Amino acid sequence: MSWLILALLVWLGGWALNIWLSRWDRLRAVRIAVPVIFGVTLLVVWEALVRGFGISPVILPAPSVVAQTFAASTDLLWIDFQQTVVKGALRGFTIGAIAAFVAAVLIDRSKFLTRGLLPIGNFVAALPIVGIAPIMVNWFGFDWQSKAAVVVVMVFFPILVNTVQGLNEASAMQRDLMRTYAANYWQTLFRLRLPAAMPFVFNGLKVATTLALIGAIVAEYFGSPTRGMGFRISTGVGSLSIDLVWAEIAVAAIAGTALYGIVAWIEKRVTFWHPSQRR
Amino acid sequence: MRSAAPVLTVLAVIVGIWYLAVAPMNVRVALDQAERAGEAVVPEGSVPRRAVSVWRLMRDNSEFVHLGYALERPRLPTPQQVGQELWKTTGEMVQKGRPFSKRGLIYHGWITLQSTLWGFALGTLVGILGAVAIVYSRTAQLSLMPWAIISQTIPIVALAPMIIVLSSQAGIEERGVPKAIISAYLCFFPVLVGMVKGLRAPQPAQLDLLRTYNATGLQSFLRLRLPASVPYLFTSLKVGIAAALVGTIVGELPTGAISGLGARILIGDQFGAPLAIWSALFAAAVLAGALVTLLDLIQRITLKRMGMAT
Amino acid sequence: ADDVTLQLKWVTQAQFAGYYVALEKGFYDEEDLNVTIKPGGPDIAPTQVLAGGGADVTVEWMPAALAAREKGLPMVNIAQPFKSSGMMLTCRKDAGVETTADFPGKTLGVWFFGNEFPFLSWMSQLEIPTDGSEAGVEVLKQGFNVDPILNGQAACVSTMTYNEYWQVIDAGLTPEELTIFKYEDNGVATLEDGLYVLEENLEDPAFEDKMVRFVRASMKGWKYAEENPDEAAEIVLEYDETGAQTETHQKRMMGEVAKLTAGSNGALDPADYERTVASLLSGGSDPVISAAPTGAWTHQITDKALN
Amino acid sequence: MSLNTARAAIVSAQNLDLTFQTGDGPVHALKGVSLDIEKGDFVSFIGPSGCGKTTFLRCMADLEQPTGGSITVNGTTPEDARKARAYGYVFQAAGLYPWRTIGRNISLPLEIMGYSKADQAQRVARTLELVELSGFENKFPWQLSGGMQQRASIARALAFDADILLMDEPFGALDEIVRDHLNEQLLQLWARTEKTIAFVTHSIPEAVYLSTKIVVMSPRPGRITDVIDSPLPKERPLDIRESPEFLQIANRVRDGLRAGHAYD
Amino acid sequence: MSLNTARAAIVSAQNLDLTFQTGDGPVHALKGVSLDIEKGDFVSFIGPSGCGKTTFLRCMADLEQPTGGSITVNGTTPEDARKARAYGYVFQAAGLYPWRTIGRNISLPLEIMGYSKADQAQRVARTLELVELSGFENKFPWQLSGGMQQRASIARALAFDADILLMDEPFGALDEIVRDHLNEQLLQLWARTEKTIAFVTHSIPEAVYLSTKIVVMSPRPGRITDVIDSPLPKERPLDIRESPEFLQIANRVRDGLRAGHAYD
Numbered sequence A: 001m002s003w004l005i006l007a008l009l010v011w012l013g014g015w016a017l018n019i020w021l022s023r024w025d026r027l028r029a030v031r032i033a034v035p036v037i038f039g040v041t042l043l044v045v046w047e048a049l050v051r052g053f054g055i056s057p058v059i060l061p062a063p064s065v066v067a068q069t070f071a072a073s074t075d076l077l078w079i080d081f082q083q084t085v086v087k088g089a090l091r092g093f094t095i096g097a098i099a100a101f102v103a104a105v106l107i108d109r110s111k112f113l114t115r116g117l118l119p120i121g122n123f124v125a126a127l128p129i130v131g132i133a134p135i136m137v138n139w140f141g142f143d144w145q146s147k148a149a150v151v152v153v154m155v156f157f158p159i160l161v162n163t164v165q166g167l168n169e170a171s172a173m174q175r176d177l178m179r180t181y182a183a184n185y186w187q188t189l190f191r192l193r194l195p196a197a198m199p200f201v202f203n204g205l206k207v208a209t210t211l212a213l214i215g216a217i218v219a220e221y222f223g224s225p226t227r228g229m230g231f232r233i234s235t236g237v238g239s240l241s242i243d244l245v246w247a248e249i250a251v252a253a254i255a256g257t258a259l260y261g262i263v264a265w266i267e268k269r270v271t272f273w274h275p276s277q278r279r
Numbered sequence B: 001m002r003s004a005a006p007v008l009t010v011l012a013v014i015v016g017i018w019y020l021a022v023a024p025m026n027v028r029v030a031l032d033q034a035e036r037a038g039e040a041v042v043p044e045g046s047v048p049r050r051a052v053s054v055w056r057l058m059r060d061n062s063e064f065v066h067l068g069y070a071l072e073r074p075r076l077p078t079p080q081q082v083g084q085e086l087w088k089t090t091g092e093m094v095q096k097g098r099p100f101s102k103r104g105l106i107y108h109g110w111i112t113l114q115s116t117l118w119g120f121a122l123g124t125l126v127g128i129l130g131a132v133a134i135v136y137s138r139t140a141q142l143s144l145m146p147w148a149i150i151s152q153t154i155p156i157v158a159l160a161p162m163i164i165v166l167s168s169q170a171g172i173e174e175r176g177v178p179k180a181i182i183s184a185y186l187c188f189f190p191v192l193v194g195m196v197k198g199l200r201a202p203q204p205a206q207l208d209l210l211r212t213y214n215a216t217g218l219q220s221f222l223r224l225r226l227p228a229s230v231p232y233l234f235t236s237l238k239v240g241i242a243a244a245l246v247g248t249i250v251g252e253l254p255t256g257a258i259s260g261l262g263a264r265i266l267i268g269d270q271f272g273a274p275l276a277i278w279s280a281l282f283a284a285a286v287l288a289g290a291l292v293t294l295l296d297l298i299q300r301i302t303l304k305r306m307g308m309a310t
Numbered sequence C: 001a002d003d004v005t006l007q008l009k010w011v012t013q014a015q016f017a018g019y020y021v022a023l024e025k026g027f028y029d030e031e032d033l034n035v036t037i038k039p040g041g042p043d044i045a046p047t048q049v050l051a052g053g054g055a056d057v058t059v060e061w062m063p064a065a066l067a068a069r070e071k072g073l074p075m076v077n078i079a080q081p082f083k084s085s086g087m088m089l090t091c092r093k094d095a096g097v098e099t100t101a102d103f104p105g106k107t108l109g110v111w112f113f114g115n116e117f118p119f120l121s122w123m124s125q126l127e128i129p130t131d132g133s134e135a136g137v138e139v140l141k142q143g144f145n146v147d148p149i150l151n152g153q154a155a156c157v158s159t160m161t162y163n164e165y166w167q168v169i170d171a172g173l174t175p176e177e178l179t180i181f182k183y184e185d186n187g188v189a190t191l192e193d194g195l196y197v198l199e200e201n202l203e204d205p206a207f208e209d210k211m212v213r214f215v216r217a218s219m220k221g222w223k224y225a226e227e228n229p230d231e232a233a234e235i236v237l238e239y240d241e242t243g244a245q246t247e248t249h250q251k252r253m254m255g256e257v258a259k260l261t262a263g264s265n266g267a268l269d270p271a272d273y274e275r276t277v278a279s280l281l282s283g284g285s286d287p288v289i290s291a292a293p294t295g296a297w298t299h300q301i302t303d304k305a306l307n
Numbered sequence D, E: 001m002s003l004n005t006a007r008a009a010i011v012s013a014q015n016l017d018l019t020f021q022t023g024d025g026p027v028h029a030l031k032g033v034s035l036d037i038e039k040g041d042f043v044s045f046i047g048p049s050g051c052g053k054t055t056f057l058r059c060m061a062d063l064e065q066p067t068g069g070s071i072t073v074n075g076t077t078p079e080d081a082r083k084a085r086a087y088g089y090v091f092q093a094a095g096l097y098p099w100r101t102i103g104r105n106i107s108l109p110l111e112i113m114g115y116s117k118a119d120q121a122q123r124v125a126r127t128l129e130l131v132e133l134s135g136f137e138n139k140f141p142w143q144l145s146g147g148m149q150q151r152a153s154i155a156r157a158l159a160f161d162a163d164i165l166l167m168d169e170p171f172g173a174l175d176e177i178v179r180d181h182l183n184e185q186l187l188q189l190w191a192r193t194e195k196t197i198a199f200v201t202h203s204i205p206e207a208v209y210l211s212t213k214i215v216v217m218s219p220r221p222g223r224i225t226d227v228i229d230s231p232l233p234k235e236r237p238l239d240i241r242e243s244p245e246f247l248q249i250a251n252r253v254r255d256g257l258r259a260g261h262a263y264d
């Protein structure tokens, strides 16, 4: 009972603190502190609820237990991280992103192709592509190649569609300007259309980062070497090492957030001029 | 409609490439089969053949290449095989008068659709409420927004078994619920982001106008923010329903393998029936297309009614 | 009627025919039970479902149950309809596997998710490392199908006598092309498909009584299924919600499963138990369980049910 | 600087100060602004970009809080005046809600203020007539030209009985010919309704043509540099703009402007 | 309609027609437009919205293909003239690329035309000085005021040696004072560089103040209704705008405009 009251108090306290803090929402420190406090509050409430209700650790372990497991299994987590994130997700993401970008620029040369491929690309981008995971495992084997293949296909279409759309973003006036200079195709591409497309390209990249991890992990369910985050998660559930499962989830969340953060950071640098990035 | 011709052309090209790709993809299996049937294949034995490239195999055994187009367990089925399988599990079922047979995709599509719609409803609700909180409370904005992003980087598949157990502990036995929760988990994010944008779409001048009327918070929400957000809402609903479908299928892959298109993919995999996987994938594509098109239609009608059609 | 929820270890198939027969034939009704059968799946851990209160009783393999017991989840075996183990490793001769001595350097497909324990103790008995080192075997987490052996990704895959083995055969490989290692024959058989409940529940006489009736009816179902395999298979098909199971396959599976249930009246044979524990304890550097468990099985139910 | 402190003052600002705190440091948007507006006045504010015209209007309407000095409207605070619905505010862009028809745009303030349905309908009809838009009630804003939209937004501000009409560059986006036409109409409307109008513009002829009083402002910090009471008669045909008095006032305004202008 | 067919014509349009095919049927944007522009002319185009001013400029610059009549520029087709880089085009909005600094925006055409690095730097410096923006070279467009942006876009058009400057409402978005100032500067610049300028505006005083020739157009279909050769001297102080000649031309323009105007 006292744990539940503690949970309630921490929740109210954390929220009140945040309300008070967010009065200085222009300060960088506050913009960081508030979500951190929110996250910490969540963890404390989780801990208190698990203890308060006496929830079995094989169903939902307390964060403190997860933290211990995390600290005790860093070697394992590191191996899995390399297998799934570095080899599967990142390689797939890179290949998929480059392929999509190049394809977009090529498609863009032909009005016909653009008109034909864009609706199809848009459609495919809305499909549950994860479903191809078993096929990819069959085609590309059990190691990271099949995971990367799933990721390639998953990230390809959102990036393609966004890039093609972005390449058409330059206003008619900006294009006319290039025409009055009698600029050729490549000059217009590099000096006008690619820079103007960047905000869109990065939108696609950001969507793709979250897809990449899901794809790599799901694909491991259909076969993997005896390492990898998806492998460890499913094995962990099977052997009731739920604390290890949560440690893997934490790694995934950290990796995903970092990946997203890196893309957002590069975006900030590349599209500094865009109104959404100023202010 | 202007793009009908290009789209069809591109589709035709894709199908063409697909047909061509079947030969190299399936040649090894075809040769194994031929060899087992007593034919002479060069080189002999599937293990030695692994060292030889598919192109050489196709050249040296050209008489068996056609076998790759009619395999029972192809690595890559032909479009025609997929089409036949789709027909067998949908149209033929209807003809036989058992449209909702468990052996047909209509039943499984329906299961998936139900979860998707529940997840979509739940996700949309959470997304909209979250957006309202974020737009109206600085604290909510600062606290929730980063976590909304982080939430999407968590592999929900990992949560699936725990969601099942926790929801059954909470007394929910319905199999669809965990799927719907996963689906809502993926769906709420685009809706949240879109609605935050939409609810913030009114210009300061439009808000100031209401202030000069001394309008209440509720009045300005209902008369300004909400209608102004409608175009954004629809755009994000379309993304959201696609995400909800992905969520349902991801949820069906490991959480039960009982029914639904995701389960069909899994079962197809378990029994080494690639055609079942491919036909379930295409059924999912049709479902996604139908849902998005439907929303698009509603969007057009609504915006037209509201005088906001572009 | 009293409600009982049974969590299966895997999808609806003839492996669980006894329970479906008991349900369909009204054996449960006769015992005044209202039984719900929950099919399992790749990501459903029966142990976890049991812990979460999602089921009263579950079908599980003993290694997983004992491992869960060590993790602090006190599961108890109350009945053991499967006498022998159906697990085996199926290998291709053309990949160079004829005896266990051929394993090192080969790639083997293994089921994980709690099903890897018998394999691991077998390998440690053979003193073959599984960590990917030179002298050892390369272990793959096998998916749900036997593709790896068909397309050469693995030299051996895990199969059950009643299920995956026939998929290998159906795919065109002939028994002559295959080498088969049954766990039974290699002295590493572990008990499969027992019925498990939570220890604390057994103290409740009402629950105990429910289980007595449940086991009695279930065994009646199993014996009926053994005698009428085709009918049992058809009943299973009826309950299959995936719509993917085929009649031939289920009938064949029922036939094979009957061989495994034959010889069990439902009561656990303590000798089998000891053999399983010994095999699991022998896991070399990394045994599945670290100490012989106590109280992991009981005849409390079967004694009442079967007499 | 001319300081009228007549009793009939409807708006009275004394030494008003407003400083915005921004990321780049404080911006002194208004400094020591004192001004009285009398009932029925048509006051134009003119000055280079950033001199605080909008800010001053917003202070009157309680959309911005002064950081110093005092301002009263109808003898009370701007907040009370706002709550008493004393203002009709017309923004630069028409700012009609695209999802409402013209009629429903005009009835928006009426709905909010709780007028009865019948009253709403009657007032919408009346104001539509006033701005010569009868018959366009069921059109959506984008079906109207820019000038018509701007008239609709004026109608919206007239629909309820606000004492004071605040207009912030309402015709800024329109072309000269349409603008002339609307100027004429606005004058007629003002004559008919006897509202008090505060009007921001960038155009010297517009300011001179419309106003009874022209307030010239200069930026950094925003101050009033000149207040000109117009000697022009209330009745003003368009070609009054070529009369010598007109040109003379225009020149005085231009000089005032140029003095305070930094060009960019 | 006045038709100068002098030999020094730099642009010569004969009976130009342009019809856009739109979803709602054809739009006759230009109909029988004939006009000669001589070297060193400053020609203003004025007319209500939609009368085809922009379309005519775009025809000159080979951005639009006439559907009838003929047009030559420098004695060749507009396309050849464009390829010979004869045009400096200044659009209504400054249209600077936000990802380039002011300096690099101005060097954009130079890069495309393959000027050497050294030449680029020198030309950028010179044109920046010409438009009084020295020192802002490394700022980004959004860090500058509207007027400064517009000057930068003029600098961009001046950086290379285009014979003809086409300016489509370049000052439309600026306030009157800034506009006056830029008008003065533009006149000086024109006097110094002796370019030929075609200039679109909505403002009558601006057109009269700047031009040697004023072209008045009317819509539906777009036609030239009047061409006025300005008797004003080349040297024009700002207060020339109060001179009787000025007002007289202005009135002629206004009458011409009103005749073709539909008000809304």
Ligand SMILES: Nc1ncnc2c1ncn2[C@@H]1O[C@H](COP(=O)(O)OP(=O)(O)OP(=O)(O)O)[C@@H](O)[C@H]1O
Pocket (backbone or CB within 6 Å): D020, D021, D022, D027, D028, D029, D047, D048, D049, D050, D051, D052, D053, D054, D055, D056, D222
């Ligand atoms: N909300 C705000 N925060 C910070 N600074 C502001 C804000 N509003 C206005 N300012 C600054 O205050 C000064 C006065 O602005 P204001 O909008 O009143 O000028 P204005 O005379 O209306 O100009 P314009 O003719 O461009 O509309 C400007 O320097 C402006 O940048």
Ligand SMILES: Nc1ncnc2c1ncn2[C@@H]1O[C@H](COP(=O)(O)OP(=O)(O)OP(=O)(O)O)[C@@H](O)[C@H]1O
Pocket (backbone or CB within 6 Å): E020, E021, E022, E027, E028, E029, E047, E048, E049, E050, E051, E052, E053, E054, E055, E056, E222
């Ligand atoms: N690309 C186009 N397609 C179809 N119609 C067009 C196109 N461009 C212009 N028009 C139409 O041609 C007519 C002339 O347009 P134009 O832009 O030349 O007018 P304008 O005089 O520049 O007007 P404004 O003062 O509003 O800029 C208008 O009716 C316009 O709608």
Ligand SMILES: Cc1ncc(C[n+]2csc(CCO)c2C)c(N)n1
Pocket (backbone or CB within 6 Å): C009, C010, C015, C041, C042, C043, C111, C112, C113, C115, C143, C144, C160, C163, C164
């Ligand atoms: C991920 C996963 N892989 C394999 C099994 C193993 N399994 C348990 S019972 C059974 C019977 C044969 O179909 C099989 C194969 C599992 N449970 N989960």
Ligand SMILES: [Mg+2]
Pocket (backbone or CB within 6 Å): D053, D054, D055, D168
């Ligand atoms: Mg302003």
Ligand SMILES: [Mg+2]
Pocket (backbone or CB within 6 Å): E053, E054, E055, E168
């Ligand atoms: Mg134009």
